[in-house]
Amino acid sequence: MPPVINQELCTGCGTCADICPMNVFEQDPPRTAPRIVYGEECWHCNACVLDCPKKAVTLRIPLNYMLLHVDASQFKE
Amino acid sequence: MMTLKHVLETDVLVVGGGIGGLCAAISAAQGGARVTVLEKANSRRSGSGATGNDHFTCYYPRAHGNDIGVILKELLDSMLGLCHDTSLSVRFLERSIGIADKWHEWGINMKPFGDDYIFMGHAFPNRPRIFLKYDGHNQKQALTAQAKKAGAKILNHHPVLDLLRNADGITGALALDMSEREPSYVVVRAKKVILATGAASRLYPPAGTPGWLFNTAFCPSCTGAAQAQGWRIGAKLVNMELPNRHAGPKYFSRAGKSTWIGVYRYPNGRLLGPFVTRATREVGDITCDVWNSAYTDVVMNGTGPAYIDCSGTSPDDMKFMRAGMISEGLGALLDHMDDKGIDPSRHGVEFMQYEPHLIGRGLEIDINGETSIPGLYAAGDMVGNFRSDISGAAVWGWMEGEHAAANLGAGAFDEAEKSDRAKERMAWYNTFMTRPSGAHWKEAALGLQQIMGDYAAAGPYRVRSETLLDAGLKYLGDLRRDAEASVRAANAHELLRTVEAFELMDNGEAIMHAARERRESRGMHLRSDYTFTNPLLNDKFLTVRRENGRVVTEWRPRRSA
Numbered sequence: 001m002p003p004v005i006n007q008e009l010c011t012g013c014g015t016c017a018d019i020c021p022m023n024v025f026e027q028d029p030p031r032t033a034p035r036i037v038y039g040e041e042c043w044h045c046n047a048c049v050l051d052c053p054k055k056a057v058t059l060r061i062p063l064n065y066m067l068l069h070v071d072a073s074q075f076k077e
Numbered sequence: 078m079m080t081l082k083h084v085l086e087t088d089v090l091v092v093g094g095g096i097g098g099l100c101a102a103i104s105a106a107q108g109g110a111r112v113t114v115l116e117k118a119n120s121r122r123s124g125s126g127a128t129g130n131d132h133f134t135c136y137y138p139r140a141h142g143n144d145i146g147v148i149l150k151e152l153l154d155s156m157l158g159l160c161h162d163t164s165l166s167v168r169f170l171e172r173s174i175g176i177a178d179k180w181h182e183w184g185i186n187m188k189p190f191g192d193d194y195i196f197m198g199h200a201f202p203n204r205p206r207i208f209l210k211y212d213g214h215n216q217k218q219a220l221t222a223q224a225k226k227a228g229a230k231i232l233n234h235h236p237v238l239d240l241l242r243n244a245d246g247i248t249g250a251l252a253l254d255m256s257e258r259e260p261s262y263v264v265v266r267a268k269k270v271i272l273a274t275g276a277a278s279r280l281y282p283p284a285g286t287p288g289w290l291f292n293t294a295f296c297p298s299c300t301g302a303a304q305a306q307g308w309r310i311g312a313k314l315v316n317m318e319l320p321n322r323h324a325g326p327k328y329f330s331r332a333g334k335s336t337w338i339g340v341y342r343y344p345n346g347r348l349l350g351p352f353v354t355r356a357t358r359e360v361g362d363i364t365c366d367v368w369n370s371a372y373t374d375v376v377m378n379g380t381g382p383a384y385i386d387c388s389g390t391s392p393d394d395m396k397f398m399r400a401g402m403i404s405e406g407l408g409a410l411l412d413h414m415d416d417k418g419i420d421p422s423r424h425g426v427e428f429m430q431y432e433p434h435l436i437g438r439g440l441e442i443d444i445n446g447e448t449s450i451p452g453l454y455a456a457g458d459m460v461g462n463f464r465s466d467i468s469g470a471a472v473w474g475w476m477e478g479e480h481a482a483a484n485l486g487a488g489a490f491d492e493a494e495k496s497d498r499a500k501e502r503m504a505w506y507n508t509f510m511t512r513p514s515g516a517h518w519k520e521a522a523l524g525l526q527q528i529m530g531d532y533a534a535a536g537p538y539r540v541r542s543e544t545l546l547d548a549g550l551k552y553l554g555d556l557r558r559d560a561e562a563s564v565r566a567a568n569a570h571e572l573l574r575t576v577e578a579f580e581l582m583d584n585g586e587a588i589m590h591a592a593r594e595r596r597e598s599r600g601m602h603l604r605s606d607y608t609f610t611n612p613l614l615n616d617k618f619l620t621v622r623r624e625n626g627r628v629v630t631e632w633r634p635r636r637s638a
Contacts, residue, residue, distance in 0.1 A: 018233075019122040021298050022291065023255075023570055038570065041291050043298070044329075046409040047122035061413045064286055065329040068427040069419050072388035075346035 002042045002059040003049070005033055009056035016048035016057055078507050082254065082261035084494045087113035089481045090250055090267035092237045092303065094120030097457030097470030098273030099220035101478035106227035108482025113265060114229055115252050117236040117298060120221045124275045125295040125458065126467055129406030130213040131336055133187070133468040135173030137194055141205055145170055151207045155199060156366040157464045159600065160316040160437055162636035164444055165463040169472050176472045177209060184219045186212040197359050199335045199366060202352055212404040235263060236573055239502045240270065240306045241493040246451030249493035251502055253569065260569035262503050264494035269452050269481035273474060276458040277301030277435035277584050282526045284432040285328045290522060294323040294332040294431045303459040304439040305583035313449040313622045315441040315461035318591035320433040320535030320601040324365055324372055327429040329413065333405045334428065338398045339387035341365060342425065343375065349383055358394045370537040373430045377538055384425030395422050433535040435584065437464025441620055446477035449622070454481060462618060509575050515565030521578040524556045525585055533589050536601035543606055546593040550586065557582050591621040594630040
C-alpha cells in the first residue's frame with residue numbers, strides 16, 4: 001500500500017511522518033525509517049514524495065484507482 | 078487513561094492550520110494578539126490546499142474595471158455561487174486583491190506569467206474571468222513561515238476535539254496532543270476562537286471506489302469538525318441540506334478538474350456542451366460547472382461515458398496545463414499518468430461525479446465572520462453562507478483575525494478546563510481508549526456512510542423524502558448509541574479516526590434535519606414528496622441548530638449587499 005520508502009535512501013529523518021496529513025506513518029525509535037502503518041488511509045497528496053530530502057518515497061497507487069482512459073483518436077471517427 | 082497535561086492561554090485560538098487558519102493567525106498576530114494555532118497534522122502540508130492550488134478568485138479593478146457588481150455576478154453564477162449571502166461576497170471581493178498582494182510578497186507566486194496578475198479558467202466565453210491563475214505549490218509552507226514570523230504559535234498534531242463556552246460565548250477548546258508517544262489532553266483558554274477546519278469529506282460512500290474511505294476529492298482528514306463542534310454547542314449551521322458533488326478523473330478522486338485544458342466529449346466525439354469547441358488556457362470547457370450532473374447523466378442514459386479530451390489543445394497549452402497541475406498539487410496524479418503511459422494529448426480520460434461532501438455549507442457567519450456564538454468565528458470551506466474555496470478561506474481568515482485581535486476586550490480568561498463540559502468530554506473520549514476490546518472505528522465510519530447514502534442521498538437519480546429522512550435519523554441515532562458503547566481505540570491514531578466518525582455523524586444529523594425541513598427540490602436536494610422548486614424559497618436560507626437538546630430549524634432571508 002502507498003507510500004513506499006526506499007530503505008537504502010532513507011536516513012530516518014522522519015519528515016514524511018511529520019508532514020503526512022493522514023498520519024499514515026509511524027516512526028519508532030527516532031532516526032529509523034518510518035513504518036507505513038495506515039497505508040489504506042493515504043490520500044495520495046504527494047506531500048511525503050515532495051518533502052523527502054533524499055527522494056526516498058514513492059507512492060504506489062492502488063490497482064483500482066485506475067484512471068480510465070481511451071485513445072483520443074476514437075473521438076475523430 | 079489520558080489526562081489533562083497542559084492548560085494554555087491565548088488571546089486568539091485558531092482551530093486548523095489550513096489556508097484560512099494560517100491567514101487568520103497571521104493577521105491576528107500582526108494585530109497584536111497572542112495567537113495559538115492547533116493543527117491536526119502539520120500546517121506545512123495539511124488540508125485540501127496541502128500540496129497546492131492554482132486558482133484564486135478575486136476582484137482586481139485594474140483588470141476588471143471599477144464595477145464590482147460585474148465580478149459579483151460572475152462569482153454568483155459560478156460553481157461557487159449557490160449559497161452566498163451577497164453582503165459577504167461583496168466584502169470578500171473588496172478585500173481579495175489585497176490578500177493576493179500579500180501572498181505574493183510572502184513568496185507564493187501569484188504572478189507566474191509576468192509583472193501582473195492574469196485571470197483564466199472556469200469562465201464563460203466572452204465573459205469576465207474571476208480566477209487569478211497562480212502557482213500555489215508552496216502555499217502551505219509560505220503561510221506557515223509567515224504565521225511563525227508574525228509570532229503565532231503553531232502546535233502540530235493537536236486536533237481540537239470540542240469547543241468550550243459559557244453563557245456569554247466562547248471560552249476555549251479541548252484538544253488532543255498527539256505529538257508525543259503518550260497522547261494527552263490540552264485545554265486552551267481563549268478570548269476568541271477562529272474555526273478553520275475545512276470541508277467535510279467521507280460523509281457518503283465514495284462514488285467511484287466503494288469501501289475506499291480515503292479516496293476523496295478534498296482532504297479526507299477534513300471531516301466537518303467545525304460544523305460538528307459548533308453544532309454541539311448550539312452554533313447555527315446554514316445550507317447544510319444542499320448537496321454538492323465535485324467531479325474529476327474516474328476512480329482517482331481529486332479536485333482540480335479546471336486545471337485540465339480540454340473539452341468534454343461523448344465516446345463518439347460529440348461535444349457535451351455548447352460553450353467551446355477547442356479549449357485554451359484562457360477559456361476552458363465550463364460545461365460541467367453548469368451541467369453539474371453531466372458525467373452521471375450520460376452514464377445513466379447510456380450515451381456515455383464522458384471524457385475530457387485534450388488532444389486538440391495546443392502543445393504550448395499542454396505544457397502550461399502540466400505546470401498548472403503541479404501548481405494545483407496534482408503531482409501524484411501526474412506521476413501516476415506518466416507511470417501508466419497515460420498522455421492527455423493522446424488519451425481521453427473519463428471523468429465522473431464524486432460523492433457528496435460539504436464545502437460552502439456549514440457555520441453561519443456575519444459580516445465580521447463571527448458565528449452565532451459570541452467570540453467564535455469561522456473561515457473557509459466549513460462556512461455555509463459563503464464559498465470561495467482557497468481565496469475565500471484566505472480572505473475571510475485574514476479579516477476574522479483582524480477583527481478578533483481588535484475586539485479582545487479586557488475581561489479575564491474563563492477557566493475553561495474546570496468546566497463540567499471539559500471534564501465530561503475528557504471522560505467520554507477516555508472510554509474509547511480504556512475499553513479492553515470492542516468495535517473498530519471503521520465500522521462506525523462505514524455505518525454512517527451507509528446511512529447517508531441510503532437515507533440522505535443526493536441527486537441526480539436519488540431522492541430524499543420525509544419518511545426516508547425520519548428513518549435515517551432513527552438509524553443514525555442507533556448507530557451513534559452502539560458506536561459510543563462499543564468502539565475501542567487502540568492508540569491516538571485510532572482515537573482520532575473515532576473522533577472523526579462522530580464528527581461526521583453530527584454533520585449527518587444536521588444534514589438530515591435540514592433536508593427534512595426543506596420541503597421542495599433544489600439542485601441535488603431532490604424530494605420525492607416535494608418534486609418542485611418553490612420560488613418563495615429562492616432567496617431564503619435554512620438554518621439548523623441545537624438548543625436545549627432539541628433541533629431548531631429556521632428560515633431567514635438571504636442577506637443582500
